[in-house]
Amino acid sequence: MARIDELGTPPQPPRVVKTSTVEPSSALTTFSNVVNISSRETSRQFFNLVYGASENVPVDWSGNIGACAPGTNSTTYLQAVARRVNYFRAMAGIPSSITFSNEYSRKAQLAALIMSANNSLSHTPPANWSCWTQDGYDAAGNSNLSLGSAGPDSVVGQLRDNGANNTAAGHRRWILYPQTRLMGSGSVPANGPNNSSGVLWVFDPFYGTTRPATRDNYICWPPPGFVPYPVVYARWSFAFPGADFSSSTLTMTSNGVPLTTARETVTNGFGENTVVWIPAGLDANNLVSYARPATDTVYHVTVNNVLVGGVPQSFSYNVTVFDPSVPGVDYHPAAITGPVQPIVSASNVYSFTSVSNANGYEWRQSRLAGLTFVDGAENGLTNFIVQASTNDYSVRDSAVRFSGTYSFHLAHPQPVSQILTLNRLLLAATNSSLSFRSELGYAADIQTARVQVSLDGGANWQDIYAQPGSNGAGESSFTLRTVSLASYAGRTLRLRLNYDLGFGSYFPQSDPGVGWYLDDWTLSNCQEILSSSIVAAGANRTFAFSPANTGPFLLEVRPLLFGDYPSEWGPSLAVNVAPNVTVTSAQKGAGNTWNINFSVTGTANGFELWSAPTVDVPFARETSATIQTIVAGAQYRAVITSSAAQKFYRIRVL
Numbered sequence: 001m002a003r004i005d006e007l008g009t010p011p012q013p014p015r016v017v018k019t020s021t022v023e024p025s026s027a028l029t030t031f032s033n034v035v036n037i038s039s040r041e042t043s044r045q046f047f048n049l050v051y052g053a054s055e056n057v058p059v060d061w062s063g064n065i066g067a068c069a070p071g072t073n074s075t076t077y078l079q080a081v082a083r084r085v086n087y088f089r090a091m092a093g094i095p096s097s098i099t100f101s102n103e104y105s106r107k108a109q110l111a112a113l114i115m116s117a118n119n120s121l122s123h124t125p126p127a128n129w130s131c132w133t134q135d136g137y138d139a140a141g142n143s144n145l146s147l148g149s150a151g152p153d154s155v156v157g158q159l160r161d162n163g164a165n166n167t168a169a170g171h172r173r174w175i176l177y178p179q180t181r182l183m184g185s186g187s188v189p190a191n192g193p194n195n196s197s198g199v200l201w202v203f204d205p206f207y208g209t210t211r212p213a214t215r216d217n218y219i220c221w222p223p224p225g226f227v228p229y230p231v232v233y234a235r236w237s238f239a240f241p242g243a244d245f246s247s248s249t250l251t252m253t254s255n256g257v258p259l260t261t262a263r264e265t266v267t268n269g270f271g272e273n274t275v276v277w278i279p280a281g282l283d284a285n286n287l288v289s290y291a292r293p294a295t296d297t298v299y300h301v302t303v304n305n306v307l308v309g310g311v312p313q314s315f316s317y318n319v320t321v322f323d324p325s326v327p328g329v330d331y332h333p334a335a336i337t338g339p340v341q342p343i344v345s346a347s348n349v350y351s352f353t354s355v356s357n358a359n360g361y362e363w364r365q366s367r368l369a370g371l372t373f374v375d376g377a378e379n380g381l382t383n384f385i386v387q388a389s390t391n392d393y394s395v396r397d398s399a400v401r402f403s404g405t406y407s408f409h410l411a412h413p414q415p416v417s418q419i420l421t422l423n424r425l426l427l428a429a430t431n432s433s434l435s436f437r438s439e440l441g442y443a444a445d446i447q448t449a450r451v452q453v454s455l456d457g458g459a460n461w462q463d464i465y466a467q468p469g470s471n472g473a474g475e476s477s478f479t480l481r482t483v484s485l486a487s488y489a490g491r492t493l494r495l496r497l498n499y500d501l502g503f504g505s506y507f508p509q510s511d512p513g514v515g516w517y518l519d520d521w522t523l524s525n526c527q528e529i530l531s532s533s534i535v536a537a538g539a540n541r542t543f544a545f546s547p548a549n550t551g552p553f554l555l556e557v558r559p560l561l562f563g564d565y566p567s568e569w570g571p572s573l574a575v576n577v578a579p580n581v582t583v584t585s586a587q588k589g590a591g592n593t594w595n596i597n598f599s600v601t602g603t604a605n606g607f608e609l610w611s612a613p614t615v616d617v618p619f620a621r622e623t624s625a626t627i628q629t630i631v632a633g634a635q636y637r638a639v640i641t642s643s644a645a646q647k648f649y650r651i652r653v654l
Helices: 040-053 075-092 102-118 134-141 151-160 170-175
Strands: 143-147 182-188 197-201 219-221 225-228 236-239 249-254 257-259 261-263 274-279 297-308 311-322 348-352 358-370 373-375 384-387 407-410 418-422 425-427 433-440 447-454 462-468 479-484 492-501 516-524 527-536 542-545 551-561 573-577 580-588 593-601 607-612 626-631 635-641 648-653
Touching (some): 040 075, 075 151, 075 170, 075 182, 102 143, 102 182, 134 143, 143 170, 170 236, 236 297, 249 261, 348 358, 407 418, 433 462, 542 551
Parallel strands (some): 225 311
Antiparallel strands (some): 143 197, 182 197, 219 236, 249 257, 261 274, 384 418, 407 516, 425 527, 433 479, 433 516, 447 462, 447 492, 551 573, 580 593, 626 635
């Protein structure tokens, strides 16, 4: 079976610009300003937070293909589609405040139903197609159309613009048309033999109006600056309004080494005039994105002999392709300073360092507990949040196993990723590790067994283990895999298993020996985070920690970026909350005896009395002092014999 991600030709520009008012939907996810991607960390965070927030959002479709009912998508899903569109526009340096028209989305949903019901794409679907409607027909001519993907994924496919029909990169050019303010979205998920479909309405009343200001004046993809590798595709493009590219030439280097470039035929009429090319002999039909670079790679692009108003011009810029899961030298998370032994029921003040472009901060307090974790699926799926096609196969398997009577089994009877997320929040140490027994059986190379970690509570994930299928029988026995978590020492994290699926041919069976089997999932030298609470930090980058209990706690801070997107938590500060000791009186007894009465809030294992002649010299323990209990668990008396005229005392809690 093949999972497709198909595009037809891009839509032709509208013959008539409608000037009637189109009512936008309620505010979705927009960005009022373009993003400064000359900063690696800004681009990294923008990808991880904004692009990442539109991944794996449920479509929640309410329709039915058999009944030709278009249904609707959830508001959250529509927000994810708008977020994905505005991510690309902000990266490209153009206005990124696209909102969706309710009417455009209603019609786009009808068009998506037509495409999915007929397993085909057309900007002019004939009236004899299943589920045909006039409104759906109208939307098809005003929209980018995708088959085999929906929602945010279809926006990516349209920006990628693979395939022989898309040498002009027309879908991309409509998404990145600067004047556009309103779009619409319709999506239908895969249903049995019917492929999913995504429709993005791209024409609005602002087509052909005055061009707004842009960051670079020209528009290119990938854009100049730091660009994450997952959004760098085989086709590169450079657009300039009204430019004549017919005699232009292109040169490219990679870290200074010249690259070949294959220029596509210049085709005007889709958005702004654009030249499109493919560097280094890449496959514009099948390449999903650039491969993960081992180090940041700088591509220098020069476009010569571009006629602008009849005058030849040249343009040069750099694109640095990087891995957004790897922080750069400009990564400076919020680091906390403050008492490592705060007092119970007191206001213990902590401060933290600033993070560039933060709109605010949040801090988290958590309790810590030791953790012993081994799971071989013997007790069901109680330790996991399951995102899998459980109606089509069993995620617990007894036919193939390493030990006990069960193993975990992930397969692709439906063309979506199969995910098991551990429902524990962990604190890693320098000797922390994850080990498991793994058997990847029949699997295609687009079916990838991944173990992933998240530092921001599950919003974004990065691989710590990845194994693609062999396009054949694969493994027939279990192999011990061990992954170190040492690089995350001091960080709180989540873990998940993700049997991922790309586009192309794959094994959809769930029979014994097909897919990914795991057994004896074991965590070593990790602690578990319990009873967390998150609070907004002060504008002066401080917070007051007032614990109600003694014992170990963990404190963390994270910035809010690009409006209100919470970033990953910074390095944690482990503290041990001590009881609060209050001296209530000091009374002279008989002779040189002194009675120092004190009360305690919290639980203590014992006390010591320390003294010094002045507060400026080291205190020494009073070995002859005795501690008496006056009221159990609350009030105590320290008794000491001393003839000193002046002495300073401290109570030390054990």
